[in-house]
Amino acid sequence: MAEQQTCPGCGGARGTEKTEHSVETDPQGRQQPVQRSYWSPCSVCGGSGVVQR
Known part of the structure; x- marks a missing residue:
């Protein structure tokens, strides 16, 4: 098992x-730097924190 x-x-x-970093245009037409943070599940375990061996 x-x-x-x-x-x-x-x-x-x-x-x-x-x-994530990007540049967006504000309502006045000026470019503004934007930074957003988000949680991403692990690509190895799919977010479970464990793997089967």
Whole structure:
């Protein structure tokens, strides 16, 4: 039977916080830098924090 182990990709944290940087135009037509942060599930374990070995 497979045994569960802590995910080597995220260390059990289930994902990482990502930061997206872009430039957007405001209502006056000026370009403004924009920064957004979001949580992204780990691509190795799919956000479970564990993998089957």
